[in-house]
Amino acid sequence: MTPVFFWWLLWAFYFFAYLYVIIFVIRDLFRDDKANGWIKALWIILLVFVPFLTGIIYVIVNGKGIAEREYQARSRTVAEYDDYRPAASASPADDIARAKALLDAGTISQGEYEALKSKALGNQYYGA
Structure with a gap:
């Protein structure tokens, strides 16, 4: 067999x-x-x-x-x-400035702004 x-x-x-x-x-x-x-x-x-x-x-x-x-x-x-693939940014400050501009324009909410800011700073959790 x-x-x-x-x-x-x-x-x-x-x-x-x-x-x-x-x-x-x-x-x-x-x-x-x-x-x-x-x-x-x-x-x-x-x-x-x-x-x-x-x-x-x-x-x-x-x-x-x-x-x-x-x-x-x-x-x-x-x-x-x-x-x-998203383009790499020059610095976290540029990402935060772009997110702030979106917030000021009313495109994103305050919570989304905080999430983008936290992500740009490299924090894993939004509340950190």
Whole structure:
């Protein structure tokens, strides 16, 4: 019983690795702006009929381009997250001055002003 489970586990690992390589190659093909549609179609046809050999050849032929496209995709993702991240302020005094301006304009309440002031000063609790 144990050898059967071992072989099943080994084949399952190979199957998921095979799927990962196919998905990786197809994802990289669609990121590649330099390859035209016919080349992409040829790679996909080869992936269908000779998947393992095609995956290895693709990585050998396009290795440098794969790394560049991965880097570009990751840098775009970081830039998108940076848009949502609040900008770091110069000092707590600037944060408190901005909060006071909001309070004076009636945009925030006194409690919200106290919370922002406490946060700018680095206090964990609002009453501290």
